[in-house]
Amino acid sequence: MASNGKLFLHDHPVSSYAQKIRIALREKNIGFDSKHPLALALEDNGFKIFDSTVILGYLEDKFPEPPLLPNDPKERAIARMIEELCDTQYEAVNWAYGEVEWCKRATGELAEKLIKQVQHQTATILSWLSEKLGDKDYFNGDSFGYADLCVAPVLNRSVYYGFGPAEGTALQRWHIRIQERSSVKQTFAEMAEGAKTMSSGAMVTAFKDGSSKREYRDHRLEWMVKSGGIDVVLEGLNRNNIRFSWPDAAA
Template structure:
C-alpha cells in the first residue's frame, strides 16, 4: 500500500500508527504542491487536496483518516483495535471525532502563529486562548481514561492511537499535560509502543523545517487550508482579520468542490 502523507499531519500519524500496529507493509510519499493545493495528479487520489490518502491497489484509493482506519480494521481485523462492545466502539469514535475537529483546530491555530507568522502582533492572545482550550480538552480526555489507564478500554486501541498525535503536538507547542497527571502518564505509556515511537519521531524531524514555511507563504507558494473547525477556531480566538488578510493576500484556501467533478 502507498500512503500519501506528511509526517507533521496528525491525521497521517494516526493512520501510520494503525498500519504499524497491524504489521502492514506500506510506503510513504509526500505529494508535491500539496501546500498550495495545485497538484492535479494527487487530486485524482484526494480531491480535497489534503493528506492522508491510502492507495490500496491500482483501482482503489481511500481518503479521510477515519475512513482509512475503518477500512484497515475491517480488512485486517487482527490484532483488533476496536473494542468488541458496540457502546465502547461508539465512545472510541466519539473521542476520535472530538480530537479530529476541536483539538486539531487548536494545534492548527498554534501552527498558524508559530510557523506561518499569522497575527504576529497578538501571539500572546492566541496562545492564551489555545492554552485554556487545550486544558479543557485534556481534562475531557482524562475523564475517558479507563481503570486500566487506556482510552480504548482494557488495552491500547482505537481511541488511544487517535488521541495521541494531538496530545503529543500540544507538547510541541508548549501545552503538554501536566507531569504526574493521569493523561501525562497515559501519554508516556503510549510513547512506549514501537508504532507510536516511530511515528512521533517522524513528526519531530519536521519541527525545524516548519520554521521556514512562513517564507513560502509570503512568496505565494503555500496556501493554508481553512476548513470547518479551523476557521471557527481562528474567529473564536479573535483572528477574523487574519482570515480576511489571508483572503486578500490569497494565501489561504478552501476545498475546491470542482475537483470532485473532474
C-alpha cells in the first residue's frame, strides 16, 4: 500500500484486465501507485480486492463521479455483456497468440493452425462488436464509458498483433478516436513498452528455466483445447511450466 494514501494497484501493464482498471482510474482522476506481480489486485487503505470486474464495480461505487456506466438499465446490461465477452472469449484469443508467438509453445504446422484460429475467432468477435457499436461514437453511446474501456485493451491487442478491424470501418475509427483520450493513450503506451520485454524472447527463457508459469485458467484452457492445441497443454503439464487457478490440487 502506498504511504501517501493513494490506491495501490498490483498489476502488469500488458494485462488487458489491468489496462481497463488503469483507464478507469485515470478517467476518474484517481491517483494510484503500482507494482507488477503476477496477480491483479487493488488495495485501498488496507482493503484488498481482486478480479477486474469487482474492482471496476468498487471504483464506481466509491468514486461515482464521473460515472462510467450509462444510466439506462438496458444500456448498463449491454455494457456488462460486452465486458463479459471481452474478459473471457476475446482475452483468451489474444492470450493464445502470445502463447504461440511470444512463448513458442507451438511451432511448425501446429503454430500455423493455432494462428489461423486466432485470426478466424478475432474476426468473429470484431463482427459482434461492430454490431454493438453500430453508428454510435462510443459503445457507451455519446460518451466514452464502461463498455469502451472494457473493449479498448483487447481490441488494441488485436491491432498490435496485426489482426485489428479493417481500415475505414466504424470499429477502426473508434479505435483511433479513443486514443485521443489521455487515459487511453497513456495506458496503451505502457502496454507497448511492457510488450517489448514479453516479445523479446525473455518469456521463452523464463519457461525453460522454470522461473515462470503461464496460467491456463477457464476460458484460456477451453480455447487451446477447442482450437486444436491439446498437445500444448499436455506438454506444459509434462514440463511443469503451466499453472491453473487457485485452489491448487492436492499433491
